[in-house]
Structure formats: C-alpha cells, structure tokens
Amino acid sequence: GQQLNQSPQSMFIQEGEDVSMNCTSSSIFNTWLWYKQDPGEGPVLLIALYKAGELTSNGRLTAQFGITRKDSFLNISASIPSDVGIYFCAGSYHTGANSKLTFGKGITLSVRP
Amino acid sequence: DAGITQSPRYKITETGRQVTLMCHQTWSHSYMFWYRQDLGHGLRLIYYSAAADITDKGEVPDGYVVSRSKTENFPLTLESATRSQTSVYFCASSVVLFYEQYFGPGTRLTVT
Numbered sequence: 001g002q003q004l005n006q007s008p009q010s011m012f013i014q015e016g017e018d019v020s021m022n023c024t025s026s027s028i029f030n031t032w033l034w035y036k037q038d039p040g041e042g043p044v045l046l047i048a049l050y051k052a053g054e055l056t057s058n059g060r061l062t063a064q065f066g067i068t069r070k071d072s073f074l075n076i077s078a079s080i081p082s083d084v085g086i087y088f089c090a091g092s093y094h095t096g097a098n099s100k101l102t103f104g105k106g107i108t109l110s111v112r113p
Numbered sequence: 114d115a116g117i118t119q120s121p122r123y124k125i126t127e128t129g130r131q132v133t134l135m136c137h138q139t140w141s142h143s144y145m146f147w148y149r150q151d152l153g154h155g156l157r158l159i160y161y162s163a164a165a166d167i168t169d170k171g172e173v174p175d176g177y178v179v180s181r182s183k184t185e186n187f188p189l190t191l192e193s194a195t196r197s198q199t200s201v202y203f204c205a206s207s208v209v210l211f212y213e214q215y216f217g218p219g220t221r222l223t224v225t
Contacts, residue, residue: 031212033213033214035216040218040219041218041219042203042205042216042217042218042219043156043203043216044216045213045214045215048212048213088155088156090214092211092212093211094210094211094212099210099211100211101158101211101212101214103155103156104155105153105154105155106155
C-alpha cells in the first residue's frame, strides 16, 4: 500500500532558525497536505498543494509539491516558540473507487527559546 | 463558527462496555471520517461516510460501528470496548472525498 515517510521523528531547533521537513513516498499523489497538531488538539490544515511543482506560502510557511509527485517539503522560516507541535504530511490519490488519503507519522518539532 | 466538535473530550470506560463517541459538524460537508491516533502508528482510518446512510470501512474497522442518520452527525460506537481500543479518536470532515480534511479536537478514550 501507499506509505509516506517522514524523518526524523523529532527535530530540535533554536528560536529564529529556519527548518525544513520532507515527506517522501514510493507512490505518486495528486494532492499533498500539511497539517500541524498542537498537544491535546486535532490536526489543523496548514497548506494544500494540488499541482506538481507548485510552491505555496502561508505566512512563514512554504511548501512545495515535488515534480515527481512522490514528495513534498515544508519549510518554516524564523521559527518561534508557538511552532512547537507535530507536523504531518498527507498524500491524496484520486482514482474514483480507489481514492485514498495517506498520512505520514509526523515529525515532532521543538523550538528552544 | 463551531466547525467540527467532538464529545466527550475524555472518557474512561471498562472492558466490555459499550461506548459512543459523538461528532458534529456545522459546515454541511458531505464526507465525515473517524480516525484513531496511536504512538507509532500515526492516524489510522476507522470508518468514513459519504452521506447520510452511506458508510464504508477504513483501515481498522474491527470492533467499531458507525451510523449517519443526519448529515451533520457521525457517531462512533465501540460495542464491547477492549484495552486495545485505548486511543485518541479524531473525527474529520471534507467537501470532497480524501481531499482537504478538517479535524475535530479529539476524544481521549481509556479502556480499563
């Protein structure tokens, strides 16, 4: 089945630094989604990408849909303490009856003040 | 703008008991989903629904029952709870199947 790889499981950065996270798969996807989950809350959609090569920003966040359709990255610039949380990627594939949304296991981000 | 709500937020129950987790959305999204989140497994789809009275199994449906009599509600029932069902359960909704999904705040269920 389709699997998404996010690594490492945890990242530790200093406040003010930029950080980049990758999500890779052996399968192609039509849509890539990036979510953030704060402790004790549900995942919140950050960015959605619909086209190979697409680069989309949301404030300090930038995400790209890989040209091969098998990967995506999320970049956070000038990190702040509230960026702490778990970042999930999700890939969506649509073929009618075989449509599926697959989630990565997430990367836990810690930001040192 | 309530969006998607879940109740209860926390529940402790005993093995063998029936428990129902509630999910309500105010967006009139056609699709609704139930996931469980466990360490090491990430989010796993239990059941989903395309509309009232239309439901389908996800990746881990065993031990769970769903119904959807109204578009806005999608309850999840554990008919006879087991310790392996201790988890955090998230409800989600979307306009299009397996596109952008919007999650509720979760229910933390402990089965003793």
